[in-house]
Amino acid sequence: xxxxxxxxxxxxxxxxxxxxxxxxxxxxxxxxxxxxxxxxxxxxxxxxxxxxxxxxxxxxxxxxxxxxxxxxxxxxxxxxxxxxxxxxxxxxxxxxxxxxxxxxxxxxxxxxxxxxxxxxxxxxxxxxxxxxxxxxxxxxxxxxxxxxxxxxxxxxxxxxxxxxxxxxxxxxxxxxxxxxxxxxxxxxxxxxxxxxxxxxxxxxxxxxxxxxxxxxxxxxxxxxxxxxxxxxxxxxxxxxxxxxxxxxxxxxxxxxxxxxxxxxxxxxxxxxxxxxxxxxxxxxxxxxxxxxxxxxxxxxxxxxxxxxxxxxxxxxxxxxxxxxxxxxxxxxxxxxxxxxxxxxxxxxxxxxxxxxxxxxxxx
Amino acid sequence: xxxxxxxxxxxxxxxxxxxxxxxxxxxxxxxxxxxxxxxxxxxxxxxxxxxxxxxxxxxxxxxxxxxxxxxxxxxxxxxxxxxxxxxxxxxxx
Numbered sequence: 001x002x003x004x005x006x007x008x009x010x011x012x013x014x015x016x017x018x019x020x021x022x023x024x025x026x027x028x029x030x031x032x033x034x035x036x037x038x039x040x041x042x043x044x045x046x047x048x049x050x051x052x053x054x055x056x057x058x059x060x061x062x063x064x065x066x067x068x069x070x071x072x073x074x075x076x077x078x079x080x081x082x083x084x085x086x087x088x089x090x091x092x093x094x095x096x097x098x099x100x101x102x103x104x105x106x107x108x109x110x111x112x113x114x115x116x117x118x119x120x121x122x123x124x125x126x127x128x129x130x131x132x133x134x135x136x137x138x139x140x141x142x143x144x145x146x147x148x149x150x151x152x153x154x155x156x157x158x159x160x161x162x163x164x165x166x167x168x169x170x171x172x173x174x175x176x177x178x179x180x181x182x183x184x185x186x187x188x189x190x191x192x193x194x195x196x197x198x199x200x201x202x203x204x205x206x207x208x209x210x211x212x213x214x215x216x217x218x219x220x221x222x223x224x225x226x227x228x229x230x231x232x233x234x235x236x237x238x239x240x241x242x243x244x245x246x247x248x249x250x251x252x253x254x255x256x257x258x259x260x261x262x263x264x265x266x267x268x269x270x271x272x273x274x275x276x277x278x279x280x281x282x283x284x285x286x287x288x289x290x291x292x293x294x295x296x297x298x299x300x301x302x303x304x305x306x307x308x309x310x311x312x313x314x315x316x317x318x319x320x321x322x323x324x325x326x327x328x329x330x331x332x333x334x335x336x337x338x339x340x341x342x343x344x345x346x347x348x349x350x351x352x353x354x355x356x357x358x359x360x361x362x363x
Numbered sequence: 364x365x366x367x368x369x370x371x372x373x374x375x376x377x378x379x380x381x382x383x384x385x386x387x388x389x390x391x392x393x394x395x396x397x398x399x400x401x402x403x404x405x406x407x408x409x410x411x412x413x414x415x416x417x418x419x420x421x422x423x424x425x426x427x428x429x430x431x432x433x434x435x436x437x438x439x440x441x442x443x444x445x446x447x448x449x450x451x452x453x454x455x456x
Binding site: 012013022040041081112297339 | 364365366367368369370371372373374375402431432433434435454456
């Protein structure tokens with residue numbers, strides 16, 4: 001009965017002789033990120049849609065600037081190409097819904113010379129169901145799930161919105177996160193509330209947060225147990241980013257590994273305490289730009305103070321990383337506050353009225 | 364073994380916008396500049412204004428700046444375009 005009611009796939013079908021021919025078809029048409037892709041067959045795409053209980057023609061959203069509709073079928077094709085299993089697809093679909101919210105400014109994020117990538121942070125029980133790890137190598141090739149989910153976002157940008165280098169994508173440099181940039185929070189390894197909960201999603205729900213993000217800047221401090229000293233190192237890296245990249249405030253993320261979290265949590269500091277400390281410490285005088293070769297635009301505003309965060313709410317504190325090592329990361333925003341990170345619950349209607357106004361959060 | 368694989372692109376393209384008629388002359392007309400607000404636009408548009416006035420006898424040049432350099436022009440700026448014979452926009456990195 002279900003099969004009778006379901007709309008058929010409508011994408012054009014290509015017949016190729018074998019796996020290698022499929023690769024050449026996709027590469028020669030500019031449909032890849034340069035790496036091999038999984039050939040998207042009807043069965044594989046149907047399996048993704050069935051898992052997510054989506055009809056092929058279900059509208060995931062409409063890209064706000066160029067009015068491009070994004071359907072579940074097309075998104076699933078790109079997810080399969082990226083290597084996604086059906087159980088990964090709900091994360092991909094929800095991330096895309098979040099990306100198409102006006103405040104994310106998807107067109108600017110994907111077309112800017114600034115060259116950011118889209119960072120995805122996964123929270124909630126779905127992490128364990130799909131094997132998304134927030135432990136060893138958390139920001140890189142930590143596991144299959146985060147690798148393919150991050151890649152699926154990029155392939156869909158390329159194929160559904162023409163975000164190709166030199167096309168819509170005008171990045172001067174870009175960074176490696178544009179292949180895949182996805183991390184699961186290590187919720188089992190921390191006493192802190194999950195990022196999604198801090199951003200208004202009810203405890204126990206799975207969620208994704210998307211952020212227009214530059215490459216991670218690693219910090220290291222293994223010589224103190226004082227939360228203030230540990231966090232001062234993070235704040236200093238944010239100040240460095242303000243000096244060398246963009247002085248303007250926006251959504252920063254910090255990734256705090258187990259070894260550093262242990263000291264901060266033992267001292268009784270919550271994520272909110274961390275954010276408030278960083279908010280106060282991560283700020284510079286505009287005159288500092290003159291010290292790094294940018295004196296031409298200091299003008300008469302040298303004494304103006306620029307905070308890296310417009311408020312403590314704008315810091316995304318992520319618990320992730322292997323069990324040993326005092327290595328954390330600061331992930332700067334693409335360009336100030338012109339884009340806002342968006343958090344959305346997986347399996348929830350993003351445009352529906354959330355329970356008690358807590359279904360989604362942007363800041 | 365034949366593999367049947369699917370097109371990953373957005374086959375349903377948004378309708379293309381019909382471009383306005385091209386002006387045959389700008390003499391005596393008004394040209395609008397829409398800057399993305401970056402530093403580099405100032406010198407570029409200043410030079411362009413001189414050229415338009417001196418070489419193409421443009422009567423007036425209107426400067427407008429987007430409130431967000433990575434977003435489309437604000438609605439009130441777009442509304443003004445109907446009063447101009449031509450518009451120049453671009454990035455100023």
